[in-house]
Amino acid sequence: MFETCVEIREHFSDYLDDRCAPDARKALRYHLSFCDACWQQLEQMEAVGEELRALPRRPVPPDLALRLRVQVSRELNKKPWSQYCAEYWERFQEALRPFLLPATGGVLAAVICFGLFMGSQVAPITDVPDVTVQLVTPARVQELAPMDFNTGDNGLVVVTQINAEGRVKSYQVVSGEGSPEVMQGLDRMIYFSHYQPATMFGKPTDGEVILSLRRITVRG
């Protein structure tokens, strides 16, 4: 089975550990029966194994054994983070418990006071119209005086200049009949009408109003 000593020595380890197949074991024993060199090497290898097994076993020094027990005990008693957090939370709650009733009363009192105070601060609703927030507003006619005069068939178009106080500064007839009767009636009507002045950034200023007047006759 085995051709050379080198080949047979590859199986010494298995032979010593009793892991050789029966055939290999038989062949090895046969080879050992006549090969002194291999026999000697196998004996040496076995002797080395015996020497290793004869080495004294080192027990753990007593102080180390004690340290190990202490260390394991410490590790066993070490609490996880979650437990630490739960404990601190519980302590925090316990510490706050005496303040629970006063704190609740304080909060309720604060809410009531706040409600009362804010109630007094609510702005009342008034009839005063709001100030326009537009940058520029044109002058407007608030109320046209009910004067009757003949404007002619084509009517009249008048440009009226209104000052910051809402009074007419001047007017100009742009189109229409300008007879003395008509102009007299127009004068009265413009004089007795009410105007709202133009505004710029909320302040009254000069402006103009264009009036288109036409007499309407209704038969009753």
Add this chain to the structure above:
Amino acid sequence: MGTARSVGITFEQTLPAENAEAAFIAELRAGSQDAFAHLLAVYQNPVFNLVWHMVENQADASDVLQDVFVKIFKGIKGFNGESSLKTWIYRIAVHEASNHRRSWIRRHWREPVSVDDPDSPSAAAAAEAASRERRPDQVFEQAEREVVVKQALASLAPPYRTVVVLREIEGMPYEEIAQVLGLAEGTVKSRLLRGRELLRRKLASYVGKQHV
């Protein structure tokens, strides 16, 4: 030539029975103080012996042993039972010892080495001689043998040394060594053969004097 090996080691007899191991692991996971005390009682000596053979220094072995048990404590909840508890513990021990050895080499490669090693077998044997009242020549013969064998073992490259220690000193079967080291069984076999052969060459003259 007898080939049957006696690998009976004290802790082997006190290990929890296979069917009780699951219950024991459950106790450990639950954080039972008694279970951890039992774990320490059963495993601290064999693990210390293994680590000591790998790092060759009692102070370092002590540090590694503490690290190993801290890792065991922290990792027991993640232990899924794919291997036995013993295999898992030995795997952690071998890993920690290897890491420690690597970091030790990085830290101390420039430092001079003291010739007065307080952990040497001679010192231990002298202390033992005082306590057991053995004949001085027997004590020193024993001490010399230990020194020679230990030096030869220490001179092996770490992959071979680890396999030889697990097989010859801890008496582990090949399958378990493969599981501890995360290697194929064939690799364990070849490393063991190579390690034994290297040791035989280093100790040839010594064992020849003793046995041949």
